[in-house]
Amino acid sequence: LWQQISDRLKDEISVSRFDAWIRPVSATQNGQKLTIAVPSRFFMEGLKNSYAARIAELAAEVTGTDIDLSYQVDTSLATQGDPEPAMPDEADLLLVDGYIDPRFTFENFIVGSGNEFCHAAAQAVAEKPGAIYNPLYLYGGVGLGKTHLINAVANALISKNNYRIAYRTGERFTNELIQAIRNGSTDNFRNQYRQVDVLIIDDIQFIAGKDRTQEEFFHTFNALYEIKKQIILTSDRSPRDLTNLMERLRSRFNWGLVADIQPPDLETRLAILSSKAELAGVHMDRDVANLLATRITNNVRELEGALTRLTAHATLTGRTIDVTFARHVLRDLLHEEIRAISVEDIQKQIAAYYNINIREMSSSKRSRTVAFPRQVAMYACKELTTMSLPEIGARFGGKDHTTILYAVRKIAKMRDEDEDFDEEVSRIIAQLRR
Ligand code: ADP
Ligand code: MG
Numbered sequence: 162l163w164q165q166i167s168d169r170l171k172d173e174i175s176v177s178r179f180d181a182w183i184r185p186v187s188a189t190q191n192g193q194k195l196t197i198a199v200p201s202r203f204f205m206e207g208l209k210n211s212y213a214a215r216i217a218e219l220a221a222e223v224t225g226t227d228i229d230l231s232y233q234v235d236t237s238l239a240t241q242g243d244p245e246p247a248m249p250d251e252a253d254l255l256l257v258d259g260y261i262d263p264r265f266t267f268e269n270f271i272v273g274s275g276n277e278f279c280h281a282a283a284q285a286v287a288e289k290p291g292a293i294y295n296p297l298y299l300y301g302g303v304g305l306g307k308t309h310l311i312n313a314v315a316n317a318l319i320s321k322n323n324y325r326i327a328y329r330t331g332e333r334f335t336n337e338l339i340q341a342i343r344n345g346s347t348d349n350f351r352n353q354y355r356q357v358d359v360l361i362i363d364d365i366q367f368i369a370g371k372d373r374t375q376e377e378f379f380h381t382f383n384a385l386y387e388i389k390k391q392i393i394l395t396s397d398r399s400p401r402d403l404t405n406l407m408e409r410l411r412s413r414f415n416w417g418l419v420a421d422i423q424p425p426d427l428e429t430r431l432a433i434l435s436s437k438a439e440l441a442g443v444h445m446d447r448d449v450a451n452l453l454a455t456r457i458t459n460n461v462r463e464l465e466g467a468l469t470r471l472t473a474h475a476t477l478t479g480r481t482i483d484v485t486f487a488r489h490v491l492r493d494l495l496h497e498e499i500r501a502i503s504v505e506d507i508q509k510q511i512a513a514y515y516n517i518n519i520r521e522m523s524s525s526k527r528s529r530t531v532a533f534p535r536q537v538a539m540y541a542c543k544e545l546t547t548m549s550l551p552e553i554g555a556r557f558g559g560k561d562h563t564t565i566l567y568a569v570r571k572i573a574k575m576r577d578e579d580e581d582f583d584e585e586v587s588r589i590i591a592q593l594r595r
Contacts, residue, residue: 163188198235214340265312273429287317290391294418300396301422304462307395327357331367365394370405424459448549456495511538523558536568
């Protein structure tokens with residue numbers, strides 16, 4: 162069991178930490194009991210502070226049951242050749258950068274509508290941690306890039322300087338606290354969190370409803386805030402919507418900057434896709450990109466998942482990724498309309514709405530009275546059918562796909578900027594769906 166646990170830890174932590182803290186340890190298992198022997202008292206403190214929570218988790222994961230862990234000093238281990246690790250500073254005990262994902266950087270974060278505000282805030286904080294927006298509180302729906310952004314901040318800080326960063330999920334923070342309470346080491350727990358320059362908690366909503374954790378977090382927050390250390394939080398909800406949160410915490414979450422992240426618009430989704438495709442080294446033609454970006458609209462993770470799945474299928478079957486293939490492989494994701502809406506329906510209804518002749522839908526007249534309704538119809542086709550841009554273009558008198566893309570973007574932008582128009586279009590679309 163210990164072998165399995167330490168193998169897993171080896172993957173998770175740096176070689177030097179592994180050699181310093183895990184390699185010197187031996188363990189004996191007795192049924193549900195795992196006794197971990199360490200070379201010294203000092204070592205035991207360090208190990209408990211940094212790794213006890215993770216070891217307990219891994220033990221439970223590997224065995225599928227709860228394992229009773231205990232620690233004891235065995236001085237013979239100290240003389241077995243491995244020199245005792247050099248006295249680490251407090252921060253080292255904290256496993257500071259343990260959970261930061263090096264793949265999430267500012268460089269590979271695509272900025273666009275929906276995330277530009279959060280992105281700018283995150284960058285500002287990475288520039289001058291503790292100085293301006295404290296705490297920084299990012300919130301928004303799943304898969305929109307919150308975790309990515311806070312890791313980008315952490316990575317930027319790591320590459321810049323020796324910032325001591327504690328990065329945790331709300332869940333892990335809670336588990337560590339529970340473990341510390343169990344081990345009677347809450348003082349250590351407290352101290353280690355107060356030594357950091359930057360405290361990042363992802364998915365802070367997890368602590369809502371957990372009184373003891375909130376209490377502890379409250380004190381940590383105050384201690385760090387007072388000495389101008391940066392605190393960064395993410396959540397799936399705004400502070401106001403976090404029910405079961407202590408009032409004192411809620412008000413503190415609002416002290417700095419609260420920023421919400423929104424789903425990316427079409428253009429940004431296309432940019433994200435093309436960047437991810439490039440990173441993955443796959444070629445995806447424009448039609449496929451458009452199909453995915455128009456159908457998967459409010460979760461970047463799903464968009465990424467679609468790309469991964471397409472790539473895997475294409476690699477395994479040796480087929481090229483075209484629209485038909487993509488539709489087939491991703492049929493569950495693409496939310497195909499149950500009742501197919503025809504282009505004719507769309508054109509007819511929109512022509513009637515704007516009081517123009519349906520023939521104008523396929524004409525090349527550019528006067529605003531016909532060009533505008535035509536663009537709305539093109540937009541509606543993109544929203545309501547599974548057709549690619551060139552396919553739609555063909556149905557509007559053989560127009561180029563760039564013309565359709567232009568229309569789609571223009572109408573989307575107008576909807577963003579003009580609330581009345583937005584409502585008008587959503588009414589038209591709802592009517593077409595019926
Ligand atoms: P959240 O924490 O908001 O649920 P994540 O940060 O985990 O979302 O993002 C989900 C996935 O989408 C990640 O793989 C992330 O890299 C990717 N992603 C989200 N937004 C962007 C973006 N603007 N540019 C590049 N990748 C993004
Ligand atoms: Mg997340």
